[in-house]
Amino acid sequence: MKQTKRLVILGAGTAGTMMAxxxxxxxxxxxxxxxxxxxxxxxxxxxxxLFIPFGIYKKExxxxxxxxxxxxxxxxxxxxxxxxxxxxxKVLLTEGSRVLKYDFLIVATGAKTAPEETEGLAGELWYKxxxxxxxxVGAVALADxxxxxxxxxxxxxxxxxxxxCPVAPLEFAFLADAFFTNRGMRDKVDITLVxxxxxxxxxxxxxKLLSSLLEEKNINIIPDxxxxxxxxxxxxxxxxxxQEVAFDCLVTVPTNMGDAMVARSGMGDDLNFIPTDxxxxxxxxHENIFxxxxxxxxxxxxxxxxxxxxxxxxxENLMCAIEGRPFTASFDGHANCYIVTGNGMGTLIDFNYDxxxxxxxxxxxxxxxxxxxxxxxxxxxxxMIFRWMYWHILLKGKEMPISSQMSMAGxxx
Amino acid sequence: xxxxxxxxxxxxxNDEGYMTESSQWTEDVAKAxxxxxxxxxxxxxxxxxxYIRDRVAKGESLTIRGIGKSGIVDIKEFYQLFPxxxxxxxxxxxxxxxxxxxx
Numbered sequence: 001m002k003q004t005k006r007l008v009i010l011g012a013g014t015a016g017t018m019m020a021x022x023x024x025x026x027x028x029x030x031x032x033x034x035x036x037x038x039x040x041x042x043x044x045x046x047x048x049x050l051f052i053p054f055g056i057y058k059k060e061x062x063x064x065x066x067x068x069x070x071x072x073x074x075x076x077x078x079x080x081x082x083x084x085x086x087x088x089x090k091v092l093l094t095e096g097s098r099v100l101k102y103d104f105l106i107v108a109t110g111a112k113t114a115p116e117e118t119e120g121l122a123g124e125l126w127y128k129x130x131x132x133x134x135x136x137v138g139a140v141a142l143a144d145x146x147x148x149x150x151x152x153x154x155x156x157x158x159x160x161x162x163x164x165c166p167v168a169p170l171e172f173a174f175l176a177d178a179f180f181t182n183r184g185m186r187d188k189v190d191i192t193l194v195x196x197x198x199x200x201x202x203x204x205x206x207x208k209l210l211s212s213l214l215e216e217k218n219i220n221i222i223p224d225x226x227x228x229x230x231x232x233x234x235x236x237x238x239x240x241x242x243q244e245v246a247f248d249c250l251v252t253v254p255t256n257m258g259d260a261m262v263a264r265s266g267m268g269d270d271l272n273f274i275p276t277d278x279x280x281x282x283x284x285x286h287e288n289i290f291x292x293x294x295x296x297x298x299x300x301x302x303x304x305x306x307x308x309x310x311x312x313x314x315x316e317n318l319m320c321a322i323e324g325r326p327f328t329a330s331f332d333g334h335a336n337c338y339i340v341t342g343n344g345m346g347t348l349i350d351f352n353y354d355x356x357x358x359x360x361x362x363x364x365x366x367x368x369x370x371x372x373x374x375x376x377x378x379x380x381x382x383x384m385i386f387r388w389m390y391w392h393i394l395l396k397g398k399e400m401p402i403s404s405q406m407s408m409a410g411x412x413x
Numbered sequence: 414x415x416x417x418x419x420x421x422x423x424x425x426x427n428d429e430g431y432m433t434e435s436s437q438w439t440e441d442v443a444k445a446x447x448x449x450x451x452x453x454x455x456x457x458x459x460x461x462x463x464y465i466r467d468r469v470a471k472g473e474s475l476t477i478r479g480i481g482k483s484g485i486v487d488i489k490e491f492y493q494l495f496p497x498x499x500x501x502x503x504x505x506x507x508x509x510x511x512x513x514x515x516x
Contacts, residue, residue, distance in 0.1 A: 160476075160477070160478065161476070196477070198498075198501075202513070224498045224501075226477050226488070228488070228489070240477075240488045240489050240491070240492040240499075241492045241496065241497075270476070270478055270479055270482060271478070299474070
């Protein structure tokens with residue numbers, strides 16, 4: 001009888017859950033034991049957080065038990081992870097000082113917000129006049145705050161790159177515009193997006209469309225701004241050149257960092273993201289460790305769609321590694337993001353490492369086509385329908401009708 | 414793609430004025446590009462430019478946070494050395510590509 005081999009997955013978020021589902025089907029049950037570890041029992045549908053401050057979603061719309069999505073035949077351990085000891089092929093858990101040995105390891109521990117990285121951000125105004133919407137607590141606190149807010153300067157600030165879901169701050173601005181317009185108080189709310197990017201987005205064609213939307217909706221933008229500190233008394237933010245921006249309500253996208261476990265394992269960069277080969281998805285310094293989702297330092301968006309596309313590549317390459325063959329799959333950095341623009345409208349961008357978001361149409365069998373870089377009602381439905389697809393198809397690791405490699409079909413150069 | 418003369422040498426630059434052949438870089442070229450930005454380079458500037466060139470040569474990405482940990486300057490000093498948009502300005506003078514923000 002063959003000796004049992006062990007695959008360990010760290011993190012049961014979007015990427016980890018999806019990989020557990022895919023690989024339980026792929027790997028022989030008699031030969032491979034799969035264990036997944038996470039410290040939290042609740043699965044959050046993070047793309048839904050954006051809608052909570054505006055009362056479109058409630059907390060219960062974005063949470064479900066993690067165990068509902070993990071397949072039979074996978075050991076599930078709820079524990080904090082102390083660290084990985086890559087040289088000894090083992091993971092140390094905090095709970096009961098357990099040790100997990102592995103033959104192959106997948107790290108999917110994601111990224112989290114770290115407001116404490118910015119001086120004064122998590123200070124006395126935190127959750128009083130300063131909020132984030134990247135945590136369930138922040139999003140719910142902001143929803144309560146907006147219910148009675150009388151208006152003033154609403155400043156949306158992105159602290160540092162990279163951050164999860166790069167279009168979310170723009171969507172937040174668009175939804176805020178619609179929300180305060182519908183409440184008949186848009187004239188009392190001054191909306192400003194303050195970002196370290198040189199414009200509304202990074203790539204020229206998408207920036208052009210998104211900038212014109214900001215202008216149309218009377219949303220100000222201050223680009224090239226790297227926040228240094230928050231003055232809680234004066235209610236102002238300052239950058240490193242002491243350029244100040246006053247706020248009444250500050251909505252922050254704090255610094256995003258990989259899990260502290262990565263730092264404890266000595267495997268991360270400055271921001272605790274793991275150096276990862278952007279095509280093979282293998283950790284740069286470790287033969288039997290793969291990294292997927294926000295935990296990796298690969299130069300693409302930190303987003304669920306990226307984790308989804310990367311999942312197919314990782315499955316194929318892991319099988320290659322197990323069977324001792326050269327890697328056959330190569331990740332192209334594919335990302336696909338619906339962008340809500342307010343009042344039931346939306347747009348869509350589809351891009352990868354080498355191809356910027358282009359205009360045109362996006363074919364989707366049975367449902368599409370969707371308009372790329374066009375504001376349409378259909379794109380809004382795409383975003384809203386996605387929540388259903390997320391719970392029922394994506395997390396379960398089932399086939400989605402979108403190829404993992406970006407396609408040029410429908411795109412106009 | 415075009416050519417531009419700096420310090421008596423013809424240098425390949427892109428539409429935004431960033432050097433496309435990093436090997437053409439010399440301290441004199443840096444001084445000439447800096448003069449266009451109305452900057453006079455000090456030893457501290459050159460230490461920073463060297464740091465940036467080394468990082469880029471190793472294929473590492475440049476971030477404001479990384480500069481702060483360079484051990485040469487803190488972020489505030491970096492802003493004083495290259496006022497305005499410091500990372501864009503410093504990379505231009507260092508003869509390396511403009512940092513692309515991958516978000």
